[in-house]
Amino acid sequence: MSIISSVKGRRVWDSRGHPTVEVDVILNNGAFGRAIAPAGASRGTREAIDLRDGGNALRGKDVSQALQSVNGPIAKALVGRDVSDQAGADAAMLALDPSPLKETLGGNATVATSLAVLHAAASDVQKPLWQHVSDHYSTKPSLPLPEIQIFGGGAHAGRRVDIQDFMIMVPGASTFNEVMEITNEVYFAAGDIMARKGKLAGVADEGGWWPMFDSNEEALETLVAAIEKAGEKPGERVVISLDIAASEFGKNGTYRLALDDRSMDSAALIDMLGGWLDAYPIASIEDPVGEDDVQGMVEFTRRFGEQVQIIGDDYLVTNADLVKEAAHVGACNAVLVKVNQAGTVSESIDTFKAATAQGWGAVVSARSGETEDTSISHLSTGLGGGQLKVGSFTRSERMVKWNECLRIQDVLGEQSFVGGAPLANTWWGNTQKEKS
Structure with missing residues (x-):
């Protein structure tokens, strides 16, 4: 069993030049996963909400609050967990945010972290991500x-x-x-x-x-x-x-x-x-x-x-x-x-x-x-x-x-x-x- 030893979020930039959230999940054996949150322009009213800082700087789109979610409560909830338990890691994050649209933590914080956990689990078993997904969810892989x-x-x-x-x-x-x-x-x-x-x-x-x-x-x-x-x-x-x-x-x-x-x-x-x-x-x-x-x-x-x-x-x-x-x-x-x-x-x-x-x-x-x-x-x-x-x-x-x-x-x-x-x-x- 490989354990999550650290979760670190950082600000990076998307294809529009806006800030977004990148997360590294590092395991006790040195393996790690990394993922970046995308952002939509055409958004359904019931989808998870990106947490943005507002204000004048960076057109109100900075993500320091979402990064605080990653480096604070999310990291605390995930460190020590078995990286292979994707459902458990996701449930631990969801338990921190009672809002239906992830307004507290930010959907950008949770999605980057969740995907990083998935990448880390694949790295841990030394498999490409598609193969890990297929094995973990018992599906038959195919090119779309x-x-x-x-x-x-x-x-x-x-x-x-x-x-x-x-x-x-x-x-x-x-x-x-x-x-x-x-x-x-x-x-x-x-x-x-x-x-x-x-x-x-x-x-x-x-x-x-x-x-x-x-x-x-x-x-x-x-x-x-x-x-x-x-x-x-x-x-x-x-x-x-x-x-x-x-x-x-x-x-x-x-x-x-x-x-x-x-x-x-x-x-x-x-x-x-x-x-x-x-x-x-x-x-x-x-x-x-x-x-x-x-x-x-x-x-x-x-x-x-x-x-x-x-x-x-x-x-x-x-x-x-x-x-x-x-x-x-x-x-x-x-x-x-x-x-x-x-x-x-x-x-x-x-x-x-x-x-x-x-x-x-x-x-x-x-x-x-x-x-x-x-x-x-x-x-x-x-x-x-x-x-x-x-x-x-x-x-x-x-x-x-x-x-x-x-x-x-x-x-x-x-x-x-x-x-x-x-x-x-x-x-x-x-x-x-x-x-x-």
Whole structure:
């Protein structure tokens, strides 16, 4: 049994240049683990709260209070514990914070510490993190299908377009390498098209192109054109995935699309998205209505749940109980798993298990404020979750996660790539069955 001998937090900086929390967990045998807390811009109201100092310095985003949590009560609670007891370590932190959203300790403090414990446990048994996750949680590892942003919008791009993420997936690829190659072609084809039309404003938070489109649907039209310019037929090897992030422009069942100068109710939004599903090769859609619009989510799932993967993010906030409630009422058929949204590894794993128990998909995801930390590449692979959402195909805080999957592929083998399996229950999967 290896014991945690020290827990140390420090301030580091994320991809936006904002402060964030890094934690080292050191064991009595010298092994150690390190992890960094990411930060989101588009946040569900029920997710764990980052503890920030406020005030004028560093735009109010300093993390000295969160570091006090790590170096004070959290360290005291964890020193002397068996590092292999991830659930026990997480429970010890949760016992220190009675607030439902980790407002006392800070979700940024707990998530960095929880992940660092996981890394330390893997180091202790001299295994890569993905292998430790697979062994510890009795899962079969596999390389995930990436979900990669081409255009950024919403809170990630100054709200120049209302829809937050226009992404592609390559379920028709046979290896992770092939996904990267095809995505490269599509990404730069999209940039060429936008530059030629004068529609390119730069790069958004997650590395996708920052567009100057005249309507939200123009982004879909351009994405289809980019897939074609890359030499692919839309809907065959390459499909589209959307993160609507409807909570960002909707409340109480009313939605305002500023770019289209259009307001609508939930039913009209669902009809509009249904028209997009008919017109474009969309295989996955996230948060199609707001987190407070449960009936809208139920209706969207009723109408399109056999056609498309419907992911709950702001609506489910990596919460196992909310997944169970949603399944009970018939809302969604997949969940986004963000470790910092829950605040600990154990709560995230519980959410993953709750989703898979319902036959749902589970997409491990990064945040818009990211770092060089590669934990989620290992979590997605080790859990065999099937899908990984990191951001785009540029910026080192994104590419480090894709590149880590390529390194893991060298160990697991190209055959470990799941390919189109996660989309088996969408129209794309049904099309492949018909072909075979």
